Amino acid sequence: MSDLTLAQLSMWSLYSAMAVLALALLGYTAYLAGLVPARSAARESARESAVAEDRELVGAGVGSGVAAGGVGMPSAPDAVASDGMPSASVGIPGAIGAVGGKAGAGDSAPSGRAIDIGVPVRARKAAGIGWSLTLLGTVLLTVAVLLRALEVHRAPLGNMFEFAISGSMVAMLAYVAWSFRRDLRWLGVFVVAPVLGTLMLAISVWYVDAAELMPSLKSYWLVIHVSIAVISTALFGIGAALSVLYLWQDRVETAGTRSFMNRLPGARQLEHLSYTVHIMAFPLWTFTVIVGAIWARQAWGSYWNWDPKEVWSFVIWVAYAAYLHARVTSGWRRQNATLIALAGFACLIINYTVVNFFFVGQHSYSGLGR
Amino acid sequence: MTAKPSADGIRDADGIPDEPAADIATDPFDADAADGTDAPRLPRLGPIGWLRWTWRQLTSMRSALFLLLMLAVAALPGSTFPQRSIDPTRTTQWITDHPTAGPILDKLGFFEVYASPWFAAIYLLLFISLVGCVLPRAAQHWRALRTPPPRPPKNPERLASAHVETVDATAGEVLEQWRARLRKAHYRVVSHEDGTLSAEKGYLKETGNIVFHLALIGVIVGVGIGHLWGWKGDVILPVGKTFANTLSRYDTFSPGPNVDPSRLAPYTLTLTKLDAQFNEDVAAGNQLGMPRDFTASVDFAPTAGGAVQHETIKVNHPLETGDGTVFLLGNGYAPKITVRDAAGHVLYSDATPFLAQDNNYKSVGAVKVAGAAPKQLGFAGLFLPTGKVTAHGPVSMFPQPLDPRLALTVFEGELFPRGAPQSVYALDTTAMTQVQAEDGKDALRLWLAVGETYQLPGGRGSITFDGVERWAGLSIRTDPGKSLTLGSALLALAGLIAVLVVRRRRVFVRVAEAAPGPDGEPRTLVRVGALAKDDDEGMAQELATLADRPEDPR
Numbered sequence A: 001m002s003d004l005t006l007a008q009l010s011m012w013s014l015y016s017a018m019a020v021l022a023l024a025l026l027g028y029t030a031y032l033a034g035l036v037p038a039r040s041a042a043r044e045s046a047r048e049s050a051v052a053e054d055r056e057l058v059g060a061g062v063g064s065g066v067a068a069g070g071v072g073m074p075s076a077p078d079a080v081a082s083d084g085m086p087s088a089s090v091g092i093p094g095a096i097g098a099v100g101g102k103a104g105a106g107d108s109a110p111s112g113r114a115i116d117i118g119v120p121v122r123a124r125k126a127a128g129i130g131w132s133l134t135l136l137g138t139v140l141l142t143v144a145v146l147l148r149a150l151e152v153h154r155a156p157l158g159n160m161f162e163f164a165i166s167g168s169m170v171a172m173l174a175y176v177a178w179s180f181r182r183d184l185r186w187l188g189v190f191v192v193a194p195v196l197g198t199l200m201l202a203i204s205v206w207y208v209d210a211a212e213l214m215p216s217l218k219s220y221w222l223v224i225h226v227s228i229a230v231i232s233t234a235l236f237g238i239g240a241a242l243s244v245l246y247l248w249q250d251r252v253e254t255a256g257t258r259s260f261m262n263r264l265p266g267a268r269q270l271e272h273l274s275y276t277v278h279i280m281a282f283p284l285w286t287f288t289v290i291v292g293a294i295w296a297r298q299a300w301g302s303y304w305n306w307d308p309k310e311v312w313s314f315v316i317w318v319a320y321a322a323y324l325h326a327r328v329t330s331g332w333r334r335q336n337a338t339l340i341a342l343a344g345f346a347c348l349i350i351n352y353t354v355v356n357f358f359f360v361g362q363h364s365y366s367g368l369g370r
Numbered sequence B: 001m002t003a004k005p006s007a008d009g010i011r012d013a014d015g016i017p018d019e020p021a022a023d024i025a026t027d028p029f030d031a032d033a034a035d036g037t038d039a040p041r042l043p044r045l046g047p048i049g050w051l052r053w054t055w056r057q058l059t060s061m062r063s064a065l066f067l068l069l070m071l072a073v074a075a076l077p078g079s080t081f082p083q084r085s086i087d088p089t090r091t092t093q094w095i096t097d098h099p100t101a102g103p104i105l106d107k108l109g110f111f112e113v114y115a116s117p118w119f120a121a122i123y124l125l126l127f128i129s130l131v132g133c134v135l136p137r138a139a140q141h142w143r144a145l146r147t148p149p150p151r152p153p154k155n156p157e158r159l160a161s162a163h164v165e166t167v168d169a170t171a172g173e174v175l176e177q178w179r180a181r182l183r184k185a186h187y188r189v190v191s192h193e194d195g196t197l198s199a200e201k202g203y204l205k206e207t208g209n210i211v212f213h214l215a216l217i218g219v220i221v222g223v224g225i226g227h228l229w230g231w232k233g234d235v236i237l238p239v240g241k242t243f244a245n246t247l248s249r250y251d252t253f254s255p256g257p258n259v260d261p262s263r264l265a266p267y268t269l270t271l272t273k274l275d276a277q278f279n280e281d282v283a284a285g286n287q288l289g290m291p292r293d294f295t296a297s298v299d300f301a302p303t304a305g306g307a308v309q310h311e312t313i314k315v316n317h318p319l320e321t322g323d324g325t326v327f328l329l330g331n332g333y334a335p336k337i338t339v340r341d342a343a344g345h346v347l348y349s350d351a352t353p354f355l356a357q358d359n360n361y362k363s364v365g366a367v368k369v370a371g372a373a374p375k376q377l378g379f380a381g382l383f384l385p386t387g388k389v390t391a392h393g394p395v396s397m398f399p400q401p402l403d404p405r406l407a408l409t410v411f412e413g414e415l416f417p418r419g420a421p422q423s424v425y426a427l428d429t430t431a432m433t434q435v436q437a438e439d440g441k442d443a444l445r446l447w448l449a450v451g452e453t454y455q456l457p458g459g460r461g462s463i464t465f466d467g468v469e470r471w472a473g474l475s476i477r478t479d480p481g482k483s484l485t486l487g488s489a490l491l492a493l494a495g496l497i498a499v500l501v502v503r504r505r506r507v508f509v510r511v512a513e514a515a516p517g518p519d520g521e522p523r524t525l526v527r528v529g530a531l532a533k534d535d536d537e538g539m540a541q542e543l544a545t546l547a548d549r550p551e552d553p554r
């Protein structure tokens, strides 16, 4: 096949991925929206059965999260929807938030079962459609990236357009993989929407034709450095989405208002999920910076030159280190720690966009503007 | 127990915080336990007291966090303002363009952010804080490693994860069973009193934390060594010329404070060939003419007059000389120019490097003919590998020398008026006048192709464009701290992974005889509680596995 047809196929695949993901987004949105009316009814019955459950458990003398997690759930119609307060499931006797959280949202593949009690059929169907389309969209996106790689005869990591589609692919793959371990239908909107946004920017603003690389970019360090950077950026992106959801949920819970947010896991659990994602991304970013330094020495003779890209990578690293610190510093609220993480993500975005285009440095490889 | 969600959602109905029970909270399990001195407390302090207080403040987590955030913010101006160490020309330009702000910012160090006192203050304080914080923690951890897990609480089942059951076995059997299971799961197990077990694992987490922080110090020390004992020098070397590694042969040389530049290893490098490839695909749009590959072939003689090795240097493939690594960082053209006097004597004949200004190698340079008489002669202007004159002046259409041209103007007078050092690529025309064309209407402009000679007016002699060579921009650098920096960075990464992956967990077991079964067989009530540091979703799962209840607690 000639490169031209590969290019065409890659773009067609990308466009179809975007169309499919847009539909998936609709499905997930309908899922969240469809849940709201069901909420208050579910909440009432959850209250009652939770109380009954507790008596039983106390009677049996089993104050264990292990047992309660297993036993308690089936009779609580919908742990998460049941209460606007910190993930109702947390209230299960003796169970720490994390355990209760698992009870609420931990179970099974995205087609969740036990947890669907109390979820309207329409919402469940919408989520099912959203999930199937997400799978399809992810496959199409992966195909688009692979075709691009075949077309350019190298890893598709040479310019902004390629970062964007590869990063989107990693984010989608991470979401899908994680979804097999726990119910993340509620997260669908918040992953698919940013990914779609990124892809739109990619095709409209950042698109460049396939090209060979500049000499300084021709190195196997490129593949290692940039692919890890893209993976960690995608994870930081998911982490940032979870951080925003946490702060939002935290306000909803404090205010006690009703919204579709009540459908999401409780604030504490969202915070924990966000932390989990961040601690995967942070060592990857550390690795990115180290490999970048090794490569900089190979290519430019000095491992650290304080070129704008390096400055920003350093700032990002320090910001996320500060986030991890803030989380364990007494007297610092989780909310504020989370804000530091979001500041880190803002720097990450700036690093990929503004720094690539407007700063003078050795990293001018956006492939645009000449 | 009722499920009563509290404000933070983490305390259960008994009011047992999810923090460790009292007997545990006092030991170093909790990171901030050692940090409890932060509370505002103002006793009367003597000078020593004040010192101690300051030290405590400095080494608190809160100061560490503050300094980290400061470091992030302080690093930013280095990316928005030009930095003198990276691009001195642009820095000077910026200051000239901003007559008010420029000098003030310059005084404040905004053009040398990473060498400025305030930046140094932040990272030095941070690292003092780090040492002060981590060394005591390391000592504490060392003790913790050799201290058995603490006694179990009275009611272990009240801990965050718990398991209670009555089994058909004697208390001794049950205890042994649990001991075996815990050992198998890599717990360290002790029994402080009969009928109990205390078990702990995950010491590697704290080890990783300490290794990570100490390794960061290694990174800084490595960077410091590089600054003090490292040096770098740049040289522009036209094809065919030989570079000998002595101070005088460098175009620029910047040694660290502890470097003795008179003791460079005496090797020589001869540039035999420079191969440059560019995208020649006319259909490639804006990629046409983009660089593809550069290869410098050199003859490397480790000692002067020693055996010669044929080596190649490429952009991602430097040459190790044993005293400095040679990088190929730039390239360009060096047109061969010969200047003769009116009698035909050669005054100047050399491959003269010109510096590329754009992707098509439109290059600037100068020829300084100090031997011309009665007035010294200077030529300044452009070299164009594929030259063409357009409405905007001379331009180059392609980076390869398809149709090389020289576009020069001519000056006469004094080349080095103040004896001050000056760029070899430009003329200092303060004491020179521009030579006019013969008709006197305009400045004289030369436009030469290869092989052409131009007779200068007024008996000033002639200039010949003999041909084109390429030059390689070589940068030779040593950094004796780099291995320490890299090793420390990798160690830090390993420590970090341990911190973030390993879970610190404790399990406490209490067994007691229960009422015998219907046939009088012994029965035992086991109460197990488990505690994990931080949010640890896996603890309940692990306890379930330990309790031989593989069914998922979810």
Ligand code: HEM
Pocket: A318, A321, A324, A325, A328, B030, B031, B058, B059, B060, B061, B062, B064, B068, B126, B127, B129, B130, B131, B133, B134, B209, B213, B216, B499
């Ligand atoms: C160069 C500056 C520093 C960086 C980049 C840094 C980074 C980090 C990181 C990434 C963690 C892991 C957090 C986690 O467990 O999730 C951490 C933990 C920690 N850091 Fe630092 N740190 C720095 C300086 C300091 C200083 C100055 C102190 C002392 C005041 C300190 C004390 C601690 C402590 C006690 C922990 C353990 C927290 C825990 O128990 O989980 N660090 N640090």
